Amino acid sequence: MFDTQTPEKTVTSDTLKFTARDVHVYYDDAEAIKGVNVDILDKTVTAFIGPSGCGKSTFLRCLNRMNDTIPICRVTGEIRLDGQDIYDRSIDPVQLRAKVGMVFQKPNPFPKSIYDNVAYGPRIHGLANTRADLDVIVEKSLRRAALWDEAKDRLDSPGTGLSGGQQQRLCIARAVATAPEVLLMDEPCSALDPIATAQVEELIDELRQDYSVVIVTHSMQQAARVSQRTAFFHLGHLVEFGETSHIFTNPSDERTESYITGRIG
Amino acid sequence: MTDLSSQSVRSHLNRRNRHQTMIKGFGMAAIGFAALMLFILVSSLVSSGYKAFTQTHVTVEVFVDPAEIKPERLPRGGFDDVLLASLKTYFPDVSGRADEKALEGIFSNGAQFTLRDRIVADPGLIGQSITMTVPTSDPFDQLAKDLVKRDTPETQRRVSDREIGWFDTLDQAGAISQPLNWGLISNTDSRFPELAGLKGALMGSFWALLVCFVISFPLGIGAAIYLEEFAPRNRLSDFIEVNINNLAAVPSVVFGLLALAVFIGWMGMPRSAPLVGGMTLALMTLPTIIIATRAALKAVPPSIREAALGVGASKHQVVFGHVLPLAMPGILTGTIIGLAQALGETAPLLLIGMNAFITSAPDSPLDSATALPTQIFIWADSPERGFVSRTSAAILVLLTFLITMNAIAIYLRSKFERKW
Numbered sequence: 001m002f003d004t005q006t007p008e009k010t011v012t013s014d015t016l017k018f019t020a021r022d023v024h025v026y027y028d029d030a031e032a033i034k035g036v037n038v039d040i041l042d043k044t045v046t047a048f049i050g051p052s053g054c055g056k057s058t059f060l061r062c063l064n065r066m067n068d069t070i071p072i073c074r075v076t077g078e079i080r081l082d083g084q085d086i087y088d089r090s091i092d093p094v095q096l097r098a099k100v101g102m103v104f105q106k107p108n109p110f111p112k113s114i115y116d117n118v119a120y121g122p123r124i125h126g127l128a129n130t131r132a133d134l135d136v137i138v139e140k141s142l143r144r145a146a147l148w149d150e151a152k153d154r155l156d157s158p159g160t161g162l163s164g165g166q167q168q169r170l171c172i173a174r175a176v177a178t179a180p181e182v183l184l185m186d187e188p189c190s191a192l193d194p195i196a197t198a199q200v201e202e203l204i205d206e207l208r209q210d211y212s213v214v215i216v217t218h219s220m221q222q223a224a225r226v227s228q229r230t231a232f233f234h235l236g237h238l239v240e241f242g243e244t245s246h247i248f249t250n251p252s253d254e255r256t257e258s259y260i261t262g263r264i265g
Numbered sequence: 266m267t268d269l270s271s272q273s274v275r276s277h278l279n280r281r282n283r284h285q286t287m288i289k290g291f292g293m294a295a296i297g298f299a300a301l302m303l304f305i306l307v308s309s310l311v312s313s314g315y316k317a318f319t320q321t322h323v324t325v326e327v328f329v330d331p332a333e334i335k336p337e338r339l340p341r342g343g344f345d346d347v348l349l350a351s352l353k354t355y356f357p358d359v360s361g362r363a364d365e366k367a368l369e370g371i372f373s374n375g376a377q378f379t380l381r382d383r384i385v386a387d388p389g390l391i392g393q394s395i396t397m398t399v400p401t402s403d404p405f406d407q408l409a410k411d412l413v414k415r416d417t418p419e420t421q422r423r424v425s426d427r428e429i430g431w432f433d434t435l436d437q438a439g440a441i442s443q444p445l446n447w448g449l450i451s452n453t454d455s456r457f458p459e460l461a462g463l464k465g466a467l468m469g470s471f472w473a474l475l476v477c478f479v480i481s482f483p484l485g486i487g488a489a490i491y492l493e494e495f496a497p498r499n500r501l502s503d504f505i506e507v508n509i510n511n512l513a514a515v516p517s518v519v520f521g522l523l524a525l526a527v528f529i530g531w532m533g534m535p536r537s538a539p540l541v542g543g544m545t546l547a548l549m550t551l552p553t554i555i556i557a558t559r560a561a562l563k564a565v566p567p568s569i570r571e572a573a574l575g576v577g578a579s580k581h582q583v584v585f586g587h588v589l590p591l592a593m594p595g596i597l598t599g600t601i602i603g604l605a606q607a608l609g610e611t612a613p614l615l616l617i618g619m620n621a622f623i624t625s626a627p628d629s630p631l632d633s634a635t636a637l638p639t640q641i642f643i644w645a646d647s648p649e650r651g652f653v654s655r656t657s658a659a660i661l662v663l664l665t666f667l668i669t670m671n672a673i674a675i676y677l678r679s680k681f682e683r684k685w
Contacts, residue, residue: 066574066575069570071497094577094578095577097576097577101575102571102575102576104571106568108569108571109572110569111591121576121577124577124578171572174576175575178577
């Protein structure tokens with residue numbers, strides 16, 4: 001089950017997916033993100049690291065406008081997905097979220113069957129016209145999330161009955177079922193045991209072939225293992241952003257160095 | 266190392282343990298007191314009410330005399346005379362208008378109507394002998410249940426020595442029986458305790474609760490969903506929230522006055538109708554349902570909302586597809602408890618006239634009716650001795666319904682409870 005392949009460390013794509021320019025996020029009057037510029041590449045795993053409260057999750061949630069659901073949250077600046085401003089009035093956040101899928105910290109399958117969990121996104125977006133189409137999408141998504149072999153015989157049993165790691169992979173299957181272009185992952189392994197974490201990490205590396213993946217993580221080892229590019233956030237600033245190998249071996253900012261060597265955090 | 270054996274550590278520990286024991290003791294005392302009070306309440310109700318669950322009946326052979334009852338004159342006829350004649354077979358020496366009247370008093374006043382209805386239904390019975398079991402009147406019922414003591418002086422008792430003699434003769438002849446009192450549920454209200462039943466009140470409460478549910482359930486859930494999920498957080502919604510909470514604390518009699526002024530006075534709706542009663546109870550139940558629904562919606566974990574939003578569900582899809590179904594057990598529990606409160610509510614119904622004396626069960630929410638709590642109120646107010654035990658019995662019936670409703674609420678809650 002575990003092949004010994006190690007993630008490709010070099011960046012293989014230079015197509016831009018997200019470009020963020022001078023992004024500020026405010027909760028009421030408190031500024032959580034203070035002018036962040038970031039370019040996120042297609043078919044690349046980008047890791048956001050930084051101490052708690054540094055704003056990495058807040059910034060991640062700007063990318064699919066999940067912050068819209070928080071009434072006191074205000075976003076300024078410009079975030080473009082494939083050149084299109086996602087905070088433009090013409091953009092429907094609901095459709096944006098189909099294109100930019102999200103996986104959360106705690107596995108949160110719906111209290112429905114495994115099949116319905118995966119089929120939910122395609123159903124509400126009208127991606128499948130027939131039951132057969134839907135079956136195909138569900139199978140493809142579960143295979144994509146490396147859950148098909150474990151789940152194919154129990155598609156009708158509740159998703160909440162799976163183990164923690166399986167639940168998280170189910171959530172990944174649910175996210176990829178709407179055929180997104182970007183997958184946002186907010187500490188996807190923090191509630192998982194080491195074996196489940198290894199499975200999910202391996203999966204993230206496979207997903208890179210089709211998607212741009214942005215992962216927020218507290219674990220620097222994880223960032224080093226799965227990502228090609230790493231962004232270090234500190235107190236709302238993007239301190240340093242570059243190739244993972246570079247950030248971890250030769251950081252140019254002393255705050256980055258302090259963090260990865262464990263002196264702040 | 267900390268020295269845990271020192272004097273001060275030990276006295277500290279002793280004090281802590283003493284406090285814990287005291288708090289536990291207080292808690293157990295409070296629960297014990299509550300249980301004792303409940304036991305006293307129920308046992309006093311049962312001890313005074315259980316006798317109303319049987320009713321003394323007298324069984325007689327009635328010769329339907331064609332001289333008294335003529336087919337062409339039905340439904341008129343000398344039914345009371347026929348009944349009297351049947352008693353006279355036991356007591357041939359009773360004569361004179363006053364004595365005959367007294368003898369006839371063994372029967373309930375309703376007996377002649379029971380006989381009439383039977384003969385009207387089947388006129389072929391005229392000229393035949395039929396066996397009839399009819400309720401005795403209240404004083405004899407009390408005598409049979411030992412509620413009238415035979416050793417009290419004759420002048421202070423409601424039945425004379427001679428009447429007791431008649432009763433004992435009938436009893437020895439095997440004519441007296443005490444079957445279960447189904448009339449308590451199947452009869453409507455009556456001036457005569459032995460005939461009075463709760464059917465009208467049960468139907469009235471049923472219609473009122475139905476109206477109350479139909480109005481308050483959708484309105485309450487709708488209001489709660491809007492306030493909890495869609496309404497902007499501003500001064501106005503804060504103001505509304507505070508007022509809903511206040512509304513839940515408004516005394517019910519005020520709602521009764523409001524209903525009297527608005528529904529009956531201004532809108533001209535009928536007095537004493539379960540429709541108006543239900544609308545009044547709905548006003549009272551609404552805040553309860555809104556508060557319970559909002560609490561249930563709040564209790565749905567945010568991770569489920571995020572999950573649905575994350576795959577691109579719109580706000581209403583999140584609410585109606587995920588949050589509402591998960592909140593439903595809590596909503597149903599709150600609704601049932603609200604309805605149980607409404608079932609026991611008396612004051613607003615008194616104000617809109619649901620405490621009238623009505624001897625027919627309502628066929629629709631527009632007919633005049635009483636409700637269970639107001640019926641209890643009426644009976645508790647009645648002077649006849651027989652109503653004392655009937656009042657307790659009616660309270661027991663009401664409590665049975667309340668306990669059943671609460672049990673359903675608990676069942677629903679445990680059945681649909683989800684583990685996250």
